[in-house]
Amino acid sequence: MEICLFAGNANVPLAQAVAERLGVGLGNALVRRFADGELHVQIRETVRGRDVYLLQPTSPPVDEHILELLFLADACRRAGASRVTAVVPYFGYARHDRRASGREPVGARLVADLFRTAGLSRVVAVDLHSAALEGFFSVPLEHLSAAPLLLEAARPWVSERSVIVAPDLGAAKLADRHARLLRLPVAVVHKTRLSGEDVSVHAITGDVRGRSPLLVDDMISTGGTIEAAVNALLSAGCAPDIAVVATHALFVGPAMIQLPALPVLRFLVTNSVAAAAACPALPIELVRLEGLLAEAIRLLHDGRSLEALLAHAAAASPPR
Structure with a gap:
């Protein structure tokens, strides 16, 4: 099963650097807007049976970048990808982890549910605003630390x-x-x-x-x-x-x-x-994070442990 890495528009230079570290080309995907503002995503190469990774920080404009990620995930799932993993260096709405005044949404939970609905198998994130967000996800979340x-x-x-x-x-x-x-x-x-x-x-x-x-x-x-x-x-x-x-x-x-x-x-x-x-x-x-993200992708693809890269492991590391 081959690795395939695609990117939305949020941080293409980082995605290109990760692809270079992995020794693969950045996947060919069209991510653009129609004149009326609607998003159009098209995967332009085969992903059937492949291990797909989507690199997209959900940074400002947060809603646009989240929707790009969801559309990419759905497109890859429908095209027969064996597994689709979201690599989200920055996770937007992480501060929306509770209701402050009572009549508010829990935005982080809603976004986590959308990730599952889009067909994502796993999520990789870096330094979440709150480690408790892991409990919001029904798919595995790998919380890396920088x-x-x-x-x-x-x-x-x-x-x-x-x-x-x-x-x-x-x-x-x-x-x-x-x-x-x-x-x-x-x-x-x-x-x-x-x-x-x-x-x-x-x-x-x-x-x-x-x-x-x-x-x-x-x-x-x-x-x-x-x-x-x-x-x-x-x-x-x-x-x-x-x-x-x-x-x-x-x-x-x-x-x-x-x-x-x-x-x-x-x-x-x-x-x-x-x-x-x-x-x-x-x-x-x-x-630069490309080394950390490429190593996480490589370990996941090979079915090996990410223990040394996770946030809780960084917290317990002894001083040098």
């Missing part, structure tokens, strides 16, 4: 004066994991979200005075949380050499106005979404 790659890239400029900082309580577990692996202290910024873009900080737990903060989070969206955390850390007397580490760099809304104005020396992010590679105004250091 933490080892990010930590290895950060190690050369981390010193004994560094401090790992969670920009909010939601990132506290992630910050604690990084702190243990790097043998550094940890601090947590306590915030209140005023709107989708505005954040207010009311306290910092942990000592940051005179220390070099390393802010860690799973994603950077509008930049509001990072901006509020940086300003609070500076007010608390931290050293001016601040760095930010995040897996997913969405950079939406006012991010490109807020973030360049901050005294941040470097943003260490992955190429899980295409936006990360298109921000010349920011001091970005890009950590």
Whole structure:
């Protein structure tokens, strides 16, 4: 059974890099819009009896990229693919994992159900906003972690004066994991979200005075949380050499106005979404995911364990 890799329009360069690592050509698929906005997908090569992988982060515009992935999955299933796996480096709607006010949908669960309906056999994701999302999927979910790659890239400029900082309580577990692996202290910024873009900080737990903060989070969206955390850390007397580490760099809304104005020396992010590679105004250091994703695909295709690549294994890895 041969490997076949297709991509939607969300991050074609990443898909091409993964295909190159696998030693296969990127599959020939047409993914375009009609004049009325309707999506048209056509698989232009045989997939009958093949092991198909669809690489598509569901990054902004989220709904368009989700629908592309669903159409690709349905087309491959109907064309006789033996197995169809979605490789989703960034999973949109991961923050919609519960109802905040009672009269809201649980968007993450609905998207998970759509994945099953489209005929996907398995989903591979990287650094989900919440590990609890695995319980939403009725098909197997492989939750990979980019933490080892990010930590290895950060190690050369981390010193004994560094401090790992969670920009909010939601990132506290992630910050604690990084702190243990790097043998550094940890601090947590306590915030209140005023709107989708505005954040207010009311306290910092942990000592940051005179220390070099390393802010860690799973994603950077509008930049509001990072901006509020940086300003609070500076007010608390931290050293001016601040760095930010995040897996997913969405950079939406006012991010490109807020973030360049901050005294941040470097943003260490992955190429899980295409936006990360298109921000010349920011001091970005890009950590590439194609090796991780290609290895996961290779192991799945061969029926071997992904244990060493999974998020829970990264959390338990001993410090070097």
